[in-house]
Amino acid sequence: MSRKVNKIVKLITGLLIMVSLLCQLFTFEKFSAVITSAGIMPYLSLPIAIILVVVELTSLPFLIDMDISKKAILVSRVSGFLSLGIMMVISFLAFMNGYWAVIFGATIKNVNNVTAIFLVFMMWILLICANLSTKKTAK
Structure with a gap:
């Protein structure tokens, strides 16, 4: 994969994660009440919501190609x-319990759960492609 294609894939993945993060x-x-409706225990919904938001936010530096240390890029x-x-676990739990996508x-x-699972699956494919090494990043 060329460097240009890799940057485009990273940008698309970053934008998709940013859209879900902003929403x-x-x-x-x-948000914690929505996660509770997906079938997660009420006392776990707020910590999971906080962890999800923080982890989504910390994934953005790699996806937008920030110039930071290698350890920060790895994180x-x-x-x-x-x-x-x-996101995949929460989507599957909501699907199994018959609730809308969360x-x-x-x-x-009222987003169809199959659509949300498909979107997360496509984001997985894009993230795997974004992590494939190019000739320049393999050094």
Whole structure:
């Protein structure tokens, strides 16, 4: 994969994560209740919501190609996979319990769960492609 294609893939992935992050933050006070409706225990919904938002935020430096240390880039890469993993688990729980998608928080309501799972799956593919090494990053 060329360097240009890698940057485009990172940008698209970063934008998709940013959209879900902004949707979650616009109605954060209702976000834990939305996660509870997906089938997660009420006492775990607020910590999971906080962790998800923080992990999504820390995944952005790698995706927008910030010039930071290699350790920070590594943390950002791992955060990207962790955030999508949490989103996938929450989406599957909501699907299994018959609720609407919750990855957009309470901002965008009544999103079909299959659509949300497909979106997270596409974000997984894009994130894996963004983490593939190019000739320049392999050094």
